[in-house]
Amino acid sequence: MGTRILAVEDDERIRAAVKLALEDEGWQVEEAANGEEALLSFAQAPTDVVLIDIMLPDIDGFEVCRAIRRTSDVPIVMVTARDDTHDVVAGLEAGADDYMTKPFAPKELSARIRALLRRVRTSEPGNLHLRFGDLEVVPDEGVVRRGGADVHLTKTEFKLLVELASSPGRVFSREILLDKVWGYDYFGDGRLVDVHVRRLRTKVEADPANPRHVVTVRGLGYKLQT
């Protein structure tokens, strides 16, 4: 069985065309015309990726995103009509992993989906355990513990943390993180990194306002403090 994408879009024609194009790319596409249908469909069948239009008639896209995030770490791609800061940041803060702005090329969307589905790669084989103070990362098992308790991260948050943990103390620029985590070239949106770092901190930091692990290096990027 192929990878199953749930496409939530209220415009019938767009939905049909996107489904055709994505199926051409080899994905299996499930359609939902509104938020309620989307949540129902998500609960009924296993889904690998969710594509949500922010402008939905009943429950808006942000709310659908938050509802899915409460139960799942499935990769979510938001579709926005505008690339305004407000919509993009709000979508990412609602839990989306990436976003696309209409009108996008389905090939580009496919590339994004492939990048999101890519598994975490570690350079060293074997059961690697990384420790940073009270933080413990096991890349191969996809496990993060803080003070011994499991921390639940989305796939993208986890990839981001593992990437930073691969060279503790090294400063990663936004461009490098966009490339390594999201598969973007130089022109990715730095806000993806910023919002994900913010989300990551709320989970791995004792005090997210004064991070001790994932710290900002002003003007340069982020690093994981040892």
Add this chain to the structure above:
Amino acid sequence: MVTSAPQPDRPRRRFGLRGPHLGLRARITLAFTLSAMLLSVLLAGTTWALTRRNLIDQRIAAATRQAYLNARIMQPQLRGSQSDPDAILTSLSSLDTQSGSRSVLRIGTRNPRWIAQLPTFGKDALPPALRALVDKGTPARMTIDVGGEPQMAVGIPLPRVDAAYYEFGSLVETNRTLESLSASLFGAAVVTTLAGTALGWWTSRRTLRPLAEVSVAAEAIAGGRLDTRLGAVDDPDLGVLVSSFNHMAQALETRVDRDGRFASDVSHELRSPLMTLSASIEVLASRRDDMPDASAQAAVDLMVADVGRFKQLVEDLLEISRFDAGAARLDLSEVRLGELVTQAVSWSADRDVPVQLDSELAGIVIRADKRRIVRVIANLIDNAEKYGGGATAVQLRKVAGGVHIAVEDNGPGVPADERDIVFDRFARGVGANRRSGTEGVGLGLSLVAEHVGLHKGRVWVEDRPDGEPGARFVVELPVAWS
């Protein structure tokens, strides 16, 4: 369609050439000055004239009184000792005269003898007309000049003793008083005039201050701050101006808003059908090679190309409408300039353009909106591709206060009179009049100007400095070199 013929230049009022056409403020000040001057001159003149007459009259009356008194004193002595000039002279000298008064006596008519208190003020100092009058028995007085000093001579005939008494009274003191009075009055007139000028200046400033505020507000509106309004005023005369100005500003703002929203709304509405087109055309394009019909293949190719162009146009329109709505904001971050330019070139239509980097700039980090600068460079390279036969080089130079990013081509160049309008919306170069497949939508360079302007930079086009044919577009971004 209405066409307007070029209007011949209507005669205009030319200020400063034909006469003293002054500004309102100068005119108000001048009016106050002239009024104050007129008033003070009138007052000073009247005061002077009245005072002068009073003073002189007083002086004359006093001198005349004194002369009569002295004449009466002298009369009996003349009767008694007519032949003793020494005694008479002694009496003359003992007369109670005012300071500066000199007495002269004429004794006898037929063969008169003159006895003067002082030789200077003798018979010869008396004007003949006065003497003639007195000789006829008429008391008289006259203002004369003796030794350069103004004097008043009073002559009183003494017929009973066949003599006449004359007395000189000095007017020097009176004249001096009048002089100092006129000086004071002149000074007062000057001060009053100056005060009038100052008052006029102040009044004109106060009167014109609302106009200055209107002018500042109008400039602000012209500068794009459309929400500028004038504050309420109590003055009913100004209230009319303020309310009509604010009304105009409101109408303008509403209209600009509406126009801006319209462009934005249209672009948004276009996104949905474009999304459908974009996805559908991809499905068709992937099956293009399976199509048996060459016409169908050509049609698919055309659609692919024009859906792309359509998307770009909608993106550009949305970008422009954000600028027009004043909603464009810089998303600043630290970027490595050299890397940014290299990446922008590799992303553009012509990824093989050589990038010439000033060695001073290697590794330099500036604060800029990455996305916008990438668009600027890509649009300039696209422009060179469309109109200049392709970019030949992208140069990065450090200059005082900033950096220059220059894109050169070896096309026909841009004529001097088109160098400003190439940055206008939907402006196309002369080489682009023919509709060709590579023709753009004409928003690229205007967006370049907007993006650069948002960075407080400049963009212009010039000839290539090496003398080769072609255009050189230069973007100047300000950088505070420390």
